[in-house]
Amino acid sequence: MVQTLRLLLGDQLSSRMSSLRDLDPARDVVMLAEVAAEATYVRHHKKKIAFLFAAMRAFAADLDARGVRVRYVKLDDPDNAGSLEAELARAVKTLRPREIVLTEPGEHRLAGAMADWELGVPVEVREDTRFLCPHAAFHTWAQGRRQLRMEYFYREMRVAHGLLLDEGKPTGGRWNFDAENRKPARADFFMPQPPRFEPDARTRDVLNLVAHRFPDHFGDLEPFWFGVTHEHAEQAFAHFLREALPRFGDYQDAMLVGEPFLYHAVISMYLNAGLLDPLDVCRRAEAEYRAGRAPLNCVEGFIRQVLGWRExxxxxxxxxxxxxxxxxxxxxxxxxxxxxxxxxxxxACLSAAIGQTKREAYAHHIQRLMVTGNFALLAGIDPHQVHEWYLAVYADAYEWVEAPNTIGMSQFADGGTLASKPYAASGAYIDRMSDYCGHCVYDVKQKNGPQACPFNYLYWDFLARNRTTLANNPRVAPMYRTLDRLSEERRAEIARDAAEFLAQLK
Structure with a gap:
């Protein structure tokens, strides 16, 4: 008789999961399952599916080596029932556990499904304690606030966790050094590449499986270089601390042709799957500053992304x-x-960002926000379709992190709940922060006409289309004053060029 069947989801690959808190190896079984329903609710990037399946198998092997009984269901198991509920039902019939314990999922979709499960035994769903701000704490912080701005939340998180503080005050006298982190990169910089891990036999089996079962999914499966173990993730983070963190802040908004990673950490897929601990990576980044190996603006910028924005x-x-x-x-x-x-x-900018996404299942935050997201915003793309695209194409994408970034930050579809203004920009921003424009058939300096960068006229057309909604936004009002100063002839050119461009957009 099994006492407790403990389900781990594919993004819960940590021994610190609340579902494993009171694990008794002698009486309990830990279950992981590769199921078609979770791999196909959107057409996930092939690399994303391969990463999660390979990491799940590696974590299961690690548990087994530590004497934990594991029930692991592979996708190609002939008895695989295709969904988590059906696989749990099959496990209950076979193992006859007295209870099922699991950690809450990261998506409303799955949480709603779990509420309707009928498995014949009690199911305990525990809060995900990997995160640094419990649900109740965030609700308390949000209660009564007219605006839920990240900056104020971030400051309270810094204090609560004692990061970058000196005698209770922010290190360096400021909470935020973002103004120092907007330098355009140059192609002659040395760009450290994230570590690449050669697939072992177990991962190679997963790659063959994904190639066979998901041939029509988005993206390139190979070369596959992601780490799939805790040890790999630790190596990747240590490499970032040593090689890239000292310049991360300065150039975190920059974009270069042929340089997908620049000085970014490229650890979000490891963090979000449980292979790294968020508080640990923040403390280790702070230690680099305290030891004099990384400047404050770089370390603060990194901690703000993990401790502030992610939470x-x-x-x-x-x-x-x-x-x-x-x-x-x-x-x-x-x-x-x-x-x-x-x-x-x-x-060229869209081709570079999307091409990189196809190859790597990765793009950094400015490519997502100010290239693919900015275009979708200006062109008036259905935000739910944009949301489903981001959820599908990135290895680090889970709805809890992707949806607010897309619906709120990128597409302003929540009307300002998350962002104080739409993140809309013309081609000048992309030209300033990248070298994409030098490779483009369009001319970023031209404002109108067939050779003009489409971002230029789409930006003003976006403002004109959304005047009723946006004109009273104090952060956007100056742009409307500029729009109103344009001649009638110029505004007619903008409307014509935008209409012609959007009409052929398929």
Whole structure:
């Protein structure tokens, strides 16, 4: 008789999971299952599926080596029932546990399904204690606030966890050094590459499985270089601390052709799957500053992304409930263009960001926000379709982190719940922060006409289309004053060029 059947989801690959807190190896069984329902609810990138399956198998092997009984269901098991509920039901019939214990999922979709499970034994769902701000704490922080701005949340998190503080005050006299972190990179910089891990036999089996079962999913499966173990993730983070953190802050917003990683950590897929601990990585980054090996602006910028932004967007996601992904404050209704899947566009910045996404299942935050996201915002793409694209194509994407970044930050579809203004920009921003424009058939300096960068006229057309909703936003009002100063002839050119461009967008 099994006392407790403990289910681990594919993004819960940590011995610190609340579901394993009171594990008794003599009486309990830990279960992991590769199921088609979780691999196909959106058409996940092939590399994302391979990463999770390979990491699940590696973690199961580690548990087994430590004497834990593991029930592992592979996707190609002939008896695989295809969903988590059905696999649990099969396990209950075979093992006859007295109870099932699991840690809450990261998505409303799965949480809602779990509420309807009928398995014949008690099911205990525990809070995910990997995160640094419990649900109740975020609800308390949000209660009564007119605006839920990340900066104030971040400051309280710094104090609560004692990071970058000197005698109770922010190290360096400021909470935020973001103003120092907006330098455009140059192609002659030495760019440290993230460690690449050669697939072992177990991972190679997964790659063959994914190639066979998901041939029509987005993205390139190989070369596959992601780490799939805790040891790999630790090596990747140690490499970042040593080689890239000292310049991460300065150039975190920069974009270069052929340089997908620059000085970024490239650890978000490891963090979000449980292979790294968020508080640990923050403390180790702070230690680099204290030891004089990394400047304050770089370390603060990294900690803000993990301790501040990551925890904040999760709080927003659970605060606003499952309907958040359907918000559409700007009424955007155009279908997502096919080039988001193919990468086949003459716009060099989009081609670079999407092509990189196809190859690597990765793009850094400015490529996501200010290239693919900015274009979708300006073109009036249906935000739910944009949301599903981001959820599918990135190895680090889970709805709790992806949806607020897309619906709130990128598409302003929540009407300002998360962001104080739309993150809309013309081609000048992309030109300043990248070298993409020098490789483009369009001219970023031209404002109108067939050779003009589409971002230029789409930016003003976006403002004109959304005047009723946005004109009273104090952070956008100056742009409307500029728009109103344009001649009638110029505004007519903007409307014509935008209409012609959008009409051929398929």
């Amino acid at each position: 904040y967007v999760r709080g927003i996601y659970w605060l606003h409930g499952p309907n958040y992904v359907h918000e559409n404050a700007l009424g955007a209704a155009r279908d997502l263009p096919w080039f988001y899947w193919s990468g086949d566009t003459e716009m």
